[in-house]
Structures are given as structure tokens and as C-alpha cells.
Amino acid sequence: MKSTKSILGLLIIIALYYLLPLAFRNLWQPDETRYAEISREMLESGDWIVPHFLGLRYFEKPAIGYWINNLSQLLFGHTNFSVRFGSAFSISVTTLIVYWLALRFWQEQYLALTAAMIFSSFLLVYSIGTYSVLDPMLTLWLATTMCSCWQAIHAPHGWGKKIGYLIVGVTCGLGFMTKGFLALVLPILSVLPWVIVRKSWKEVLCYGPLTLLSAVMISSPWIFAIAQREPDFWHYFIWIEHIQRFAEENAQHKAPFWYYLPVFLAGALPWMALIPVALHSAWQERHTKDEALYLLGWIIMPLIFFSLSKGKLPTYILPCFTPLSLLMARYATRWGERALKINATVNVLFGVICIAFLSGAAYTLGLVDTSFFSLTEGKKELLAVMSFIVWSIVGLITLKSPITRWRWAALCPLGIALLIGEMIPQKISDTKQPHSFINMVRPQLEKSRFILTNSVGIAAGLAWELQRSDILLLEEQGELAYGLRYPDARGHFIRQASFANWLHERCKTNEGSVSLILLLDDGKFPRNNFPPADAIFQRGRMVFLTYHQSKSWLSC
Template sequence: MMTTRQRYYWLAAGVLLYALYYLFPIDYRLLWQPDETRYAEISREMLATREWIVPHFLGLRYFEKPIAGYWINALGQWLLGDSNFSVRFGAIFSTTLSGLLGCWLAWSLWRDRLISLLSGIIFLSAFLVYGVGTYAVLDPMITLWMTLAMCSFWWGAQATTPGGKAGGYLLLGVACGLGVMTKGFLALAVPVIGVLPWVIARRRWGEVLRWGWLSVVVAVLVVLPWGMAIARKEPDFWHYFFWVEHIQRFAMSNAQHKAPFWYYLPVFILGSLPWLGLLPGALRLGWKEQHNDRGALYLLGWIALPLLFFSIAKGKLVTYILPCFVPLALLMARYVVVVVRAHTPRALKMLRANGYINVLVGMVGSIAALALAPVFYSRPPLWDVPELYKCFLALLAFMVWGLMGWLATRNVARRWPLAVLCPLGVALVFGLAVPERIMASKTPQQLIALTREPLQESRYVLSNSVGVAAGLAWELKRSDILLYSSRGELQYGLSYPDSEGRFVTAHEFAGWLAQHRQEGRISLVLRIDNEAQLESLPVPDNRYILGRMALLEYLPQ
């Protein structure tokens, strides 16, 4: 058992690490398109228009997701203003709460403060969790609701009084309802299939049938007010959202983001860094303890069934399996505490192996940073010569990873926690070390900062990229950015009659320009592969090029 002094030490270390990972480096990372700029702009428009029912993106109807995630993002911008951190507030807030719920569940299972605290630390420092949890997408929020659902079911299942069971199943319904309002009906997949192995093995069907109706009723009541409101304002929403965003995306042959069945295997493995060495032992110990009442089978089902479900689905994204990392963190924490307390050479071997894995990651990253440096790489380098300092920062970050891994192999029984410091260097320097050629392509804020005055004075602003258009709208605080040449994900919103004039084809542009140029300055912001793409366009009065982004300025005539 931990002493009071040890508990305070671990708590203080956890708070400091949390600040270094999740607070300090977030604001100086520019927003990446298309995801971060999209969610930033949708929530900004929600605050500006006070339209809390129907999501709009660049002033157009946007029915790809329900409303709750945008509410959370809008809350971040309302509380913290216009900043990169405020855009990512929803993801960070949700990831943090998911980690705290994991700590609660670990305490409920094992009544061990060290396992409980380590569960949160391992979860928040896992590579996939950190990467997605500090990136402005909706998956951290759906992970929060699914974690709350799984914790609520466990609470209800372990309760010995009718009031306790009612409370657990009621909260389960709230979590499922909020999940549906954040990302749709697939939010129900994790809690429904995740509990199946435990329910079947423990023969708890009768209890689930007796109390499950309460969860269903509560979930319906959570969704119903907004569901009826948007059906009244936009009758086509539910048809589009269910058919296109659910059936087509996940099951049909033309699903988005198609990937093979094994896609999530490397994601799961690499996402477990810097704790990858604990993965085999954690799963083995969980399987060994599946027959006891401490919930090992519950955690294994929570990992395996959603992972299988998303592997079968046609459309796949890295972020979909984020909810699986909460139970994985609990199993890893349980395993590492058992190993450390056993203190046998065989038991500590896996901890040492984890350290050597991190040494290897640090070495590979360092070698890659050196090999891609402009002084060694003969082809167009990842970093240009003026960016040697970025190459040095990347090298330093991976050297820290390797060094922490090596230190963790020395006196492994005491130093194994140093693994949590391995990704810290990457987390701190990522926003500063990204090569300019990538920044110029993925972060429109750079070009906007250099050309803000002509952009702000433009009567019309057009872009051939939805992500870039979203960045322009968020930075300039205007939702009337026009789309040029490509409709992208806004094809459905542009199909409405009241959206006429919001899209200009490449063929129409010269005539459109001649007609509208007399109204004021026109700015065309493009993502390009090379400058030759600009030759077919009317000659601009001014031209600015930054990497793969270009601004063509047409003055009034």
C-alpha cells in the first residue's frame, strides 16, 4: 500500500505532467485543416448566430454529425476566446474526464490507489490517446460518453440496492443519449457489444432485461428534444444523417476511408507506446483473471468487441478505437503493480523490455531526423536549410525518448515510471518542429497571418479547399467564404436552393470575376501542387505563395 507521502508524490507528479502535456504546448500549435479548422468554424458560427439546433458550416447546412460536440466546442470558445487552445478545449476536457472515469473504475475494481492513479497516467500518456486527445475532433467526446456508459453499467451491475441499480442504468441512458447526440447511433456500439462477454459469462441477462428499459427510455428522452427540434426546422436531417453517415460510411462498398480488416492492429500496437512492453503481460493477466469477480473479463470485452466491430466496418479511421484505450490502461496499471510488488527477476523482465522498446523508438526517431536533415539528404529534404533548428528539435525530442527509456531499464523496479516521460519531448516541440512544407500545406493560419490586411478588405474570398476555407472563416470571422472548383464535403449543403452563388466552378471563374470585380477586392486562396496550376487563371494584381498555398488578389475595376 502507498504511504501518504507517496500518494502526494504521485499526485503532484501527475498534475505537473498533465500541465506539460495537455496545457502548456497546445496553444502554439497552429490549427490543422481540414478537421481542426472545420470544428473551430462550426462552433464559431454557432456562437455568432445563436443557432443552437441546426449545425452550419460556412453558412451552409452541415448534417454530417449531430449537435452535442459542437456545443462543447462552442463552450470552449465562449469561455476562452479565440485561441488554438480554446478550439481544442473540448477534446482535452473530454480526454481528461475519460481518464478520471478510468481512475474511478480502477478503484471500484481493485480498491488500490496506486492502480487507480496509474490507470489515469497510462491512459493520458498513451501515444494514440495524446495525439487524438489534443486534436480538435469529436472522437475524444464520444470516448467520454462511452467510458461513462461502461462505468455506469458496472456501477449498476455491482449495486446491491434498487436505488443503486436505478442510478447506474439511468446514468447509462444519459451517456448513450449524449453519445448519439455527439456522433450518431454508432455511439451505441461500444456499450452494447462491449458488455456482452461479461453479461453472457456471468448470466446477467435477467437483470439487464429488467433494468435496461430504464436506460433506453432515458436515452430517448435525452435525444428527443433536439431530435424533434431539428426535424421541425430541417425535415431532411435524419434521412441524410442515418443513410449517408451511417449505412453508406460503414457498410457500403463506396464507404469513406476504406481500409483492410487488419488496419487497427498496428494502430493498437503503436498507440500503446510508451507502454507497449506492458501490452502482452496485461492482456495475459486479464485473461488469467477473467473468471474472478474483479472485472478482468469486463475490461477484455470492452477492448476486444469494439475493436472487432470497427475492424469489420468498411470505413476506418485511427480515431475510432480510442475508447478501447481506457480499459487497456486499467489492465496495464493492474499488471505493472502486480509485477512490481512481486519483485522477481522474471516478473520485472517485461518492465525492462518496455524500457528497451522505448530506447529503440528513440533511436529510430533520432536516426530518421538526422537522415532527413538537409545536410545529409540529397533529394528535396523534409526540412529546408533555414529550418535546421527544427531538425535539431526533432532530434532532441527523440533523444529524450530514448534516454528516458534507457534510464527506465536501470534499477527497473524503481525507475519504470520514467516511461511516462518518453513522449514529453515530442509533445513539447511538435508545434515548433513540423517542417515548413507541411505547415504551409496543412495550417492556413500561416498564410492568413502574412496576408491578413488584403483578406480582411476583400469583398469576396474564395478557396478550392474546404479546410482552408474553414481556416479563413475562423480567422477572419466571416462565414461567407465561397468555394471554388471543388465542393468537397459541403456538396450536400450546396444543393439547397438558398445556397446558390456559394460555389464557382473553374470554368465559370473568369466570367464570375469580370462580373463581381467592380464590387470590391477579390481574394482567391488555393491549395496547389505546383505553381503551374496558376497559369490557367486570370492574371492577378498581386500574388502570394507560401509552400502549397497561394493567394491571388484581384483589385476592383
């Protein structure tokens, strides 16, 4: 009976967190608009080998992540749901893997369901699992690799063990095809402590060639295909995307070594207070329980690796939450009611603090410089406060009965999951969700022969919404700088200082109207830097300008 309720609860969480909200939020730039547009262009061109973004070569990632998104768009069409479904699907399958591995470790269905529920309700897992990036897919392949590795290690010698190591190679190859060499490095680092302590070097070295062989076989067709089509791909992918991002001083998203400590703690909500219980208990049993050391390595080694990297993003440590959920489920009650009460108290306090900040109380008291919402956004503010009231109420329920209801904490993020799309402040929406602004000026955009913008993220949003990849970049090249170096990319980028001359040439050849969308740094539009437009519309930090052939000052 208890397991039946847990299965139902898990299914409800997946439906409410990972399926229902996908279609009711605008896409965020730059990530979601980028991945949406790359897959749209792949489907439009029929070229599934070489990724293109705004019609330019885009060598930042291999192909399988795009293929998953391609299939999603084929199934669900040109929708926000389809853009995010690949991530949600990957996390949902990873949740099943968590369930299976817990069952394999401890042979307790209720414990396995608890682990799956904890994993699917982590704040970081939910946030990234409903967001279109490649990290949920990498997390899926790493979880599959670690499960396959455990099976292979414990399989009897013979064909069973050989097949196990071949499967490890297949999952590593699929991970490599999703996000590159990380999919090979992370499993090796994760199993390294276990291999050292258990002195399993001989077996790993013996069967390692089988793993390498299957990894090469699964990935080599695409590797050779893109090398033949675009010989420069592997230079960029290895040097720029891996070496520079990890070690160079000019790496993107630079952050200090300790960056992931607060990200890890906050990402573990609503189970954050159980981290000490889980890690300490596993450390105590590292010599007596094989799975304890195995899971610890899976958490700690990737954390150390990414902390050493120069470039850091919160999404990178998503794979660490898979083993963390297993340890939490196993050891949550090890310290009894005390640990569970602390966790419930943390959830109540977190909800109350968020309510204070979102309701403007923190601004009134001078704790922050500005309010999150403007005076006209009362509805959004109310929904935001309500979402964290839900968090606090669930925390209070678990605090009242910590022993019997501690698993209810999985419902803490429910308000956020259901309401987040309707409570984004306008000042954030204007710059990070270009959909609404684009639709306001859509009639003019659809009549324009040329569309320019100074933001790659906005360009991706324009291309996705208008289903055209010929959006031009003004002044800012961003992540497309490498693709713009190719001779056939000439004309995709225009310097702001040359814009007036470029506009005059378009008028001379009578090529049609021009629209321009600018993302401003400070909200102040420098009118003197641009030719007088036929129409100007500004909202927040975004400005729309349109130029027609009839403009008198452009008489040709």
C-alpha cells in the first residue's frame, strides 16, 4: 500500500513538474532560443551532420543533443513544449534509473521510490530539467554509464562481464556525442576512488579496451562524417570548447573555486539539510558498503573537477544530484527526527525569506536596492508570493510530523513549478524572454526584408518566432564569432559604424524594408548613433526601429 502511494506520488510529481509547465513559459535567451533554432534549422535543411545557427556553422557541441531536440520538434511541432521536452524526457528517464539503481543496491522498493522522488524534486534538477540545454541529456548518459559500470564490475567473468563493459562504452559514446569529452572524463573520475580502494585496476585495464572499442564504434560514423564535411570542426571543438573553457584565463563564465558550494547547497533544496547526514553516513560506511564509496566518488569527483575549471555554470554539476538522491534516501533517517526537523525548518525559513524579498518587504527595510516587481505588476507579485507560501506550508506540514511526513518536502517546489511562467518580472522578461516583445512588432518584422539585432540571444528568438534563419548581427558577434570568420558568412555581420552606409546601399538597390531590434545595456537609446527611423518603439531595455524605402533622407 505504501509503495503504491509512492508510485502515484512520483508520477504526479513528474507530470506536474516536468510535463504540464513546459508549454506555458516563454523561451529564455540565449540558451533555449539557441537550441530551439539550431534544431529548427537542422529540420528545415535536412542536414543532421553539421549544426548551423542563424545560417552559420556552429561547432560548440556534437550532434546527439540536437537530434533529440529534432525528434521532439518532429513529434510536437514548432512549440515551446517541443523545445523543452528533450530535457524533461532525459530527467524523467534518469529518475527511473535512480529507482532501478536504488533497487539494485538495497532491494527495497519503497526506498527506491523515495530516491526517485528526491531526485525529481531537487530545485536544481527541476530547474534545469524543464530548461532546454544539453546537461539533462549528459546527466542521463552519465547515470546510464555508472549503472552499466556497476553491473559490469559485479557480473561473473565471461560473456556477461564483456557485454557489460561494451554497454559502458556505448553509453560513454552517446554521452560524448552529446557534450564531448566530459562524458568520458566524468565516469573515469567518478569510479576512480572505488577502483583504487577496491584494487580493481587489473579488471578495469583488462576490459577497458572493450569499452573504448564500443565507444568508438557508436560515435565514429558522425565523427568521420563531420570531419569530412567540416575539417575545422575538431580543432575548434577540442581547443576552444574544452581546453580554453577549462584552463585558459579568458575562459567563458569565469568564477572562483568555491562557486559550486552555494550552488550545490541551494540546488539540493528542499532536501538541503540532509546533505550532512547523507555524506557523513556514506563516508562512515565507505569500507563496508561498496555502494557508499561508489556514490561518494560520483558526487565528489565531478564537483572537484568542475571547481578546478576556470569556466563555471550551475548546469555543469547537475550529474552530481543523481547519486546524492540515492544517499539521501538511504541515510535520511540515520540521525532520526533531529535531521528531519532541521530540514523542515530550513524549508519554512527559505519560504518565508523568499516571501519577504518578493513582497517588497526587503526593499522597504532597505535590505535590497530595488523591488523585484514594478507598481503595475501586482498580479505577478501575488503569484510569486503564493508559490513560496506553498513552499512554507509544506515545510510546516513536515515540521509538525517529521518522521511520517518528511517525504512531503518533495511538494515544496510545486507552487514554483506551476506558477513560474506567470510571475516573471517584466524587466527580466523584456531582456530574457524576447517572445512577447517580438510579437508586439511582429507585423512590421514579417514585412521586413532585413532584420538586424545586437544580441545573439534575441537573434535566435527572432529566427525561432519568424521561422527564418537570415537574421543579421549588428556590432556584437558573441558565440557566433567563429562561424562569422568563414568567407560564406560575409554579410551576416555589420558594424554599427557602417550601419548607415549599409542602409543606404539597401535603399539604392531597392531591396526592401529593414527592421532593427536593440538590447540596451542601461535602457537609454542613443538616437544619435542611428539614422532617423520611420518608427521607433521601446519597452524596457529593448528598442525596435524600422526603415522603409520611402524615407526622404535616404533619397537614392
